[in-house]
Amino acid sequence: MPTTRRLLAAIAAGALTLSLAACAQSGRDASGGAGAAGGTMVFGAAGAPKNFDPVFNDDGESFRPIRQMFDTLITYKPGSTELAPGLATTWKSSPDGKVWTFTLREGVKFHDGTPLDGAAVCANFDRWYNMSGAAAQSQMIYYGDVFEGFAKNEGDATGKPVYNKCEAPDARTAVVTLNKYKGAFPAAFGLTSLSISSPTAMTKYNADQVTQSGDSFSYSDYANLHPTGTGAFKFESYDKANGTVTLVRNDDYWGEKAKLDKLIFRVIPDENARKQELAAGTIDGYDLPSPADYAALKSDGQNVLVRPPFNILYLGINEKNNPALKDLRVRQAIAYAINRDALVRNKLPEGAQVATQFMPSTVAGYAADVQQYPYDPQKAEALLAQAGASNLTLNFYYPTEVTRPYMPNPADLFSVLAEDLKQVGITINPVPRPWNGGYKDDVQKAGKQDLHLLGWTGDYNDAGNFVGTFFGREKAEFGFTDASLFNEIAAADATPDPAAHAAAYQQVNRDIMAKYLPAIPISTSPPAIVVRSNISGLIASPLTDERFNTVSKTQG
Structure with missing residues (x-):
């Protein structure tokens, strides 16, 4: 069967190098000048993250910090839904769409120093597929939607698995074999919940440990205290009492290194309170301002970035x-x-x-x-x-x-x-x-x-x-x-x-x-994200997939 136009387009996109994928805009401010380095950005979050293990999440307030700490095999061009290289520089499929071969970046390391290689990628896919326990499987919402079933379905999981196996013929290659063609791929390889974690850290901190008590779930030390990806920021702490998640720059990041020293997500559930703190300068931005506030925010000199509706x-x-x-x-x-x-x-x-x-x-x-x-x-x-x-x-x-x-x-x-x-x-x-x-x-x-x-x-x-x-x-x-x-x-x-x-x-x-x-x-509808006038370099995404490594902050 000939390769379809969809697959050909995906392969062509996958063949792009990082330099092509990283548009010039991503490293510059709105005026086209180089952004300032250093400083701390405080972003007002509407809710608390559930945890920081990508596969056990499906909500935006958890995904926002996760996206800064983790990478996926394929990602999306900033500001669009177009596919771009992530941890894989290229990808291609068999004509029937069942076998996907990824060429991985050289020299990438997880935050704990573990090298990214084919074996590490396969460890993630095999972990998801072999996840045991009804509680853990029930929390893997995106995995269930995309891969439909597990090696052994427990609890509510009933589907036949789309995933078959993952092989690493060498350090720079991972080959994922599916049981059937699925229209979600290759784009679904860019899902935040399918971010690639350090196998070393997952083993050390019992990543698969999920327990349920009534309607409540408890997660492992990996999910709560030691999330370990390859992203532009590293986890420092989560102070639940004060509702603050603190990330620090990853100086060994494989891509465009973050300009900020620190990125703090501060939980402020009330929208009016977020607006007031932005005006006072105690936070530097927040997501989803009320449409009724757009004009007032702009008149106050804030930058209201409206996303394309998706x-x-x-x-x-x-x-x-x-x-x-x-x-x-x-x-x-x-x-x-x-x-x-x-x-x-x-x-x-x-x-x-x-x-x-x-x-x-x-x-x-x-x-x-x-x-x-x-x-x-x-x-x-x-x-x-x-x-x-x-x-x-x-x-x-x-x-x-x-x-x-x-x-x-x-x-x-x-x-x-x-x-x-x-x-x-x-x-x-x-x-x-x-x-x-x-x-x-x-x-x-x-x-x-x-x-x-x-x-x-x-x-x-x-x-x-x-x-x-x-x-x-x-x-x-x-x-x-x-x-x-x-x-x-x-x-x-x-x-x-x-x-x-x-x-x-x-x-x-x-x-x-x-x-x-x-x-x-x-x-x-087209949602917006708002930042103060001294924040530049943030690119609004129709997928709400904003990355903060391109962001810089000037004093004032």
Whole structure:
């Protein structure tokens, strides 16, 4: 079978050298001049990190410091979704897309001095595949989505593994063999959760140790105290009492060395408090400022960097707890009840758009002809009556103590959506839960809710990273069990030809919106990140994949 255009493009991108991948902008300030070296940057984080082991994470507040300490085999060109060399200078696949060969950089060392070589890369892949224990496997969200199963599935893991083996024919080569073609690759090799860790440190600090007590999880010393990657910054400390993560420059970094001496992430859950501290100069930046604050921030001289939109906000529907939600007419009624145009216009940043399906229009597989659900409260009431659900009562979960790229103010969004639903006769029981204090576990693992607010920032430019992540297999979040959709997504994902791959996902999107409707797409929006005027060199990423080694700080 001839190599597909998708694979050829990936190989061509992989063949680029580091000098080509590192655009000149990355080492210079906005005016094109060389950035100043030294100093400490303090970044206001909206929430506490769960831990620092990449594979046991799936949230942005954990990934932000992790991205500074770790590297992946493939990465993304700064400011874009284009693939670029990471720890691998080149990569290529077999014609069937099942065997991937990586040529590794020479002279790279982990923070503990362990050399990066083919054996170290394979130790990571084999660790993920052979992970034991239901608790540990349950925390490997991205691994489960991409590789689908383990050597021995435990707990909720049920899929057949995509991963087969990893071999290191020599120090500079790692060969990863898959059991089947999967559209996620090669881009998924750049997932933060698949960052490459030091095998020495993982063994020394019992990296695989994960224990569960009720809904709480505890992690190893590796995850909490000794994360060891190859990144531009090294872990120094995490003071939980003061909510500060301190990283220091890695002077032996293989790439562009950090200009900052230290990078501190300080947890400040309240957005107004982050804004005030930025104005006072006690922090140097924070993520996801409220769209309503853009003008004021700019007038104060702050730099508001708006990312290209690459996300989806959705209203999740869990069919497990309330029998009425299994009826497609009820789910369609919920869709018709929501005035998404007004919500986007009044609550989301300029440039936000109503979503018609569960991916941005820039992703191949987007279908322009899906079934639409315009605001129509009368139709919603009629569908509820037809389904015998005119007196429906639903538990609506929404997160607190968080701001997400697709969800700038969850409480405000909840209020708008809840009011729309009340107007068509649905009684709403609000259930606010802290983002890192139970919300995600309640929604995604326990499935306690009837409705919930959640979303997704794409990790890479493939339809499977959106609809496959949401609806490719049975999940507690949706209580949706129709194998026909799972099989349809799997077939689309396994189609190598780019045109056929896109066409298959277009049909998936049509069917999701017309036949299944397991959730309601709300919007896609361009989130921002803000830094003080004396901070330069930060490149906003549509993947929220900002790296701080290019950042410099001048006094003032």
